[in-house]
Amino acid sequence: MAMFVHVTSAANVPRIRRSGIRAAGHGHGQDVGRGVYCFPVLPSYTLTHQWLRELARFGSRGGLVAVHVRLDDDQVVRLGHYSAGVARDAGAGTVRAAEAVRRIAELDDPRGWEVFVPRAIRPREVHGIRAAPQVAGWRYRPDAHGVxxxxxxxxxxxxxxxxxxxxxxxxxxxxxxPPPSRVLLARVMAASAAGDPGDPAVLREALHWFGMRGRGPLAQLVLAGLAVHPDPGVREDLVWAVARWSTPGVTELLDGLADDPHPEVREAVEAVREAR
Incomplete structure (x- = not known):
């Protein structure tokens, strides 16, 4: 039997004791559908619990706990490194549980590797639930400290x-x-005043900075007026600048640019609408 550890919120312990670990949907990392992420129990306590600090960054109810599970040696799992698809990892892919433990144990640096069980963990497979120190492991990525x-x-x-x-x-x-909004607005107004309808390079640089904000001065009609700028690059950058804004009038602005004569502007509007 192969032993693995699954890190989860302490609030999930009653449910895990009652019905096991449910399979959750995962659309990132290894991109393998619904299942349970875990890591083999190695002789090194620190390596075994390496994911604690990284997972703690995303919050937990009551702290994190380590759930030890026993899987049959022939259980099919997915093996890979979190930073790349399993198809590109040397030695990665679909393997049996015992083989996954062996491969990870033989790695010179197993940090960042993970095992994905493509199903729920049954209650009888839960070997034990233990409190885990919240300071073990790495954050952001292995070797991030000091970089x-x-x-x-x-x-x-x-x-x-x-x-x-x-x-x-x-x-x-x-x-x-980004510079304050009032500084960016002054640049836009100065560019527009310097010529008709304004220097595209200056306007596009200001829109680049505006795009990093959650809201903007659209109601002042300063930026809304750029929707009719003759340079299509300015109009396209305007679309991307307001993509994440919660300012009233953004939807109406995008509706107007959806019929823009330039195809790249129309494509930008379509992409922003899908993301919103």
Whole structure:
């Protein structure tokens, strides 16, 4: 029998004791449908519980616990590294439970690897539930400690502890933090005043910064007027800038740009509507 550990919220313990670990849907990582993520029990306590700190970042009710489960050696599982699809991982793919334990145990660095059981865990397969220290393991990614964090728009953690101070301390040359709205508005108005209808390069740069905000000054008609700018690049950037805004009037603005004569502007509107 192969032994694995599954990390979950302490609030789930009564249900797990009663009916096991339910199969949850997963559309990321290994992208293998519904099932249960777990990790083999290794001689190293730290490696066995390596996912604790990373999972704790996403919150839990009552802290996290380690649920030890015993699976039949012939149980088919999926094996791979969280940072890549299993098809691209050396030694990854569909294997039996005993083979998954052997492969991970032989790795020089098993951090970040995971096993996916494509079904629910039955109550009789739950071997034990133990309290787990909330400080074991890595955060963000293995070897992240001591590495200068990236504050670009794609990497930064929005709303995370200390995220705003980190962006202010290590500003990204392209991704902020963005200038205040009043400064950006002054740039847009100055560009429009300098020529008719305004320098596209200056306007597109301002729209880039506006796109990092949850709301914007659309009601002042300063940005809404860019919907008729003769440069299609400005109109397309306007679509992406307001994509995440909760400002009243965004839907009407997108409706107007949905019939834009330029195909890239229309495609941008369609993509934003699907995301919203």
């Amino acid at each position: 200068r964090p990236c504050t670009c728009f794609g990497c930064r953690e929005r709303g995370g502890y200390g995220a705003r101070r980190l962006r202010e301390r290590l500003p990204h040359p392209l991704d902020g933090p």
